[in-house]
Amino acid sequence: MAQYLLSVHGSDTDEMPDDVQEVYAAVDLFNKEVQASGSWVFAGGLNPASTATVVDGTGNGDPVITDGPYLESKEHLGGFWIVDVPDLDAALELARRGSAACRGPVEVRPFQPEPDA
């Protein structure tokens, strides 16, 4: 089994669709299906990128704290799933269904394997 990050990127300024409740319902249903299938590791939706704070502790002195997201971008990570599935095809299939549910493209990215136990 392998873990994948399924992430959804979007614009924080997009207006909510009129039927936003349907989107929530579809994502909720998808989440329940993933949980039932045993592939579920974790998932979450994020507040807008404007609520983010960047901390840079690489220097010697006090960390540099900056208001806003790390990347200057029109689109930001809005939510994600972490799933545990046998291979990429299984991850892509979950991404297809997740994408349809949340109405946004989903990026699939493999985690590095756990260090050997």
Place this chain on the structure above:
Amino acid sequence: MSESGPADPGHADLDRVFREEQGRVVATLTRRLGDIDLAEEAAQEAYLIALQRWPETGLPPNPGAWLTTTAHNRAIDRIRRESTRDSRQAQAAMISDTSDDPGDPISSVVDDRLRLMFTCCHPSLATSAQVALTLRLLGGLSVAEIAGAFLVDEAAMAKRLTRSKQKIKAARIPYRVPSDAELPGRLRGVLATLFLVFNEGYLPSAPSGLPTENPGTPTEPGNSVPVSPVRVSPLWVSPVRVSPVRVSAEPVRAESVGAAHGAIRTDLCAEAIRLTRVLATLMPDEPEVLGLLALMLLTDARRASRVSGDSLVALADQDRSRWDQDLIAEGHDIVRGCLRRGRPGRYQILAAINAVHTDAASVHATDWRQVVALYDQLLAVDPSPIVALNRAIAIAEVDGPTAALEILDGLPLAGYHAYQATRADLLRRAGSPEAAASAYQRALDLTGNPAERAFLRGRLDELGAGPVRGG
């Protein structure tokens, strides 16, 4: 690689054997070892051992099995050596020790190369990566040859191949034939790649080749008119994802096809056909697979007549008595079967166009109306200007050059040298030598290929020197 030196008479034979066996060895080892890189390295090691031994001992009875066994043993040795340091490779060793089970029903049914094909053609890989991986792992082309085909330098191609293999591994692209539900979608990518491999065999790339990333690749000049409507085989028109380059493929690239490269890489053609046959067996109800198979067979049937000395011979000049009638019969049979199914697609239509050509005793006896009708169908599924250009070439045979020129006027291909060369030839035949000269000049300006430039300049000189000569 050439310790035995170019003078060694057996060297070319060994190269041929290695290339023929590459796909089988790598595919089998990938299944056994669960790692493409390991499989490729082990195959390479086995080749080096064979290169030392075979000149003394002669070829073993079954070189492929010898290479596979030798490569497998080497890989196991290496894994065991390294397993103390790296337990992940120890796992691979465990896999390999158990997977050669002759009772494994899957491995006995499915050709390993087919598995490898679906992995190499996985949609999560870029098209260019799919083709490069297939040519490297299944076709056995060297990195340098693939780099040449893509017109990139060797280091860049090596990097790209490495990156692709890393993705297969890290993202766990599965090593299997997709399920029934996934198969149709996945199949399109495999067909496109097989067709490109076949093309690579049939029209080996010297400096030009895979057109995916290189819309400016020169058309083939040679011992006859490169883009003359009469001589152009409609075959290579706009193959999937392949744009302009191979529009006028049947003529040639005589100068660039040296003895070193071989005019036709029959092993790649044979490999593409073999894999397509396996695919057709696996998916007997998929007409596009059959269409692609028929297309390849009807093209391969003309192989013997396509080469004379170091030169390729244009369709119009080929000795049709040398065409392989068995392949043609099989190809025609498949095309008829496809017609009965009534689910046409790109490859089936291209096969049908080739069926018309291989049915004719000569270029002049060709049923060009039928060819035009088939291009009409092809345009419906692939409404690209390149298809329209090739349809116009057939139109010229039916309605004359003026009608074809009218079609050309509406195509957005003015910056494409084959378009200009076609236009020039049509203008010449329509009795407009000055306009023809200007189009030849434009074609000249648009291509950097020396052999093609020489041809175009010759045509231009002929126009300037006096009355237009026919054909």
